[in-house]
Amino acid sequence: MAALIDAPLVIGVTGLNATENPGPGIAVIRALKDAFPHVRIVGLAYESLEPGIYLHNLVDKTYHIPYPSAGSEALSQRLQAIQAKENMHLIIPNFDAELHNFIKIKAELKTIGINTVLPTHNQLEACSKPSLAVFGKQHGLNVPKSLSIFNADELYNAGDELNFPLVIKGKFYEAEIAHTAGQAQNAFYRLSAKWGTPIIVQQFIKGTEINVAGLADGKGNALSVIPMRKLYITDKGKAWAGITIVEDKLIAIAQQFAAASKWNGGFELELMQDKAGDLFIMEINPRFPAWIYLTAAAGQNQPEALVKMALGEAVEPLTEYKVGKMFIRYALDHVADVSEFQQFSAFGEL
Known part of the structure; x- marks a missing residue:
């Protein structure tokens, strides 16, 4: 096992859309590069204008993969073709909508050498937005009242x-x-x-927005928990700046979630703290958040720990982290040649 970690790893990563509503992929890659300097990153992209495709300092090679709506069989066939060229050790999916397909083909991927750390379909469904209120009631988690509707x-x-x-x-x-x-x-x-x-129609809770990035081992244990308070929020409700905070109640909630769900892999809790100090879980996101690089900066590199889990290495719970670490997102114009765009659009790889 140690020899494999020391050897150059090849890791597939989705979520390369580093836009104003960014996917987690680029942040995951930055954390992996910190942990494994010689890692080869294989980008898996759905559209030709995902910025990560052209960030060659972070992504070594990118392949087009079919949209989740194409189904698990199309995804499996495409990944088998990519694996024949890349010999990936694992894939880290970073979009909610793609997880159903990845979970469905998890065993197939394992047979061709691709490891994953994923929840089960039942876990994914139990923590989904339509099911969150029921999940909270069953496990004593404070969740706002909500209704799922199909008609206006x-x-x-x-x-x-x-x-x-x-x-x-x-x-x-x-x-x-x-x-x-x-x-x-x-x-x-x-x-x-x-x-x-x-x-989903949810009760409005006024207060301070707090997010928690976590990693759980599938056995009821939270291996890493990093709470972050949003400092600046975009018009889409996304954190553009945030700071790590210390709050025992937040860590306890994340541990309670991991124990109740037996979650396997990365997750994010979106919470609201009202004026009375009560904490409400607004959403549970079934993957790493876009601000996940902050966990590495704070001393708990969650993507690194997930890689070790995927490859069978024992990971001890991480408990210490730096409070007061900030992230501030920024926009940068990356210049690429149109020939790269044309090549990816035409041939599905770059």
Whole structure:
């Protein structure tokens, strides 16, 4: 095992869309580069304009893979073709919508030498947005009241039950705060057109937004927990700046989640702390967050620990981290030649 870690690793990573609503891929890669300087990173991209494709200092080779809607068989065939060239040791998926397919072909990937650290389908479904309120009630986790709806007419009953303002959430991504029935209806149509149904209508909680990045071992143990308070939030509700904080209650909630779910792999808890100091779990994201590099900077490199888990190495729980470590996201114009774009668009690799 140690010899494999010391040897050059080849790791496939998705989520290369480093835009104003970034995927976690680039941050995961930065953490891996810190831990394994000689790692070969194989990017797995869905679109030709994902910036990570062209960041050759971070991504050694990128291949196009089919959209999740194409199904698990299409993904399996494509990854088998890529594996014949790359001999990847593992793949780290970073999008919610792709996880169902990766979980379905996990055993197939293992037979061709590709390791993964993934939850089960049941775990994924139990912690999904439509199921979160039930999960919280079952396991004593504080979750705002919410309803899953399939028709815009159901918004009127939701408004009566939960009261305005409401948080209208897409099945996989995005959320909008609606102060009126008209705003709620517009949000329903926008989000359902983009992500499908159900749409989640959640009770609005006013307070301070706090996120927790975690890694669990699938046996009920949280191996790493890093809490972060958002300092700057974009119009899409994404953290553009944040700072690590110390809060025993946050670590306890993450440990409670890991124990209740038997989660396997990376996760993110999105919480709201109200004026009374009560903490509410707003969402559970089933993968590393886009700010995951902050865990490495704070002393708990969660992507590194996940790699060791994937390759069979025992990982002891990480308990110490640096409080007051900040991240500030920034936009940078990366210049590439159009020939690279054309090559990736035409041949599906660069």
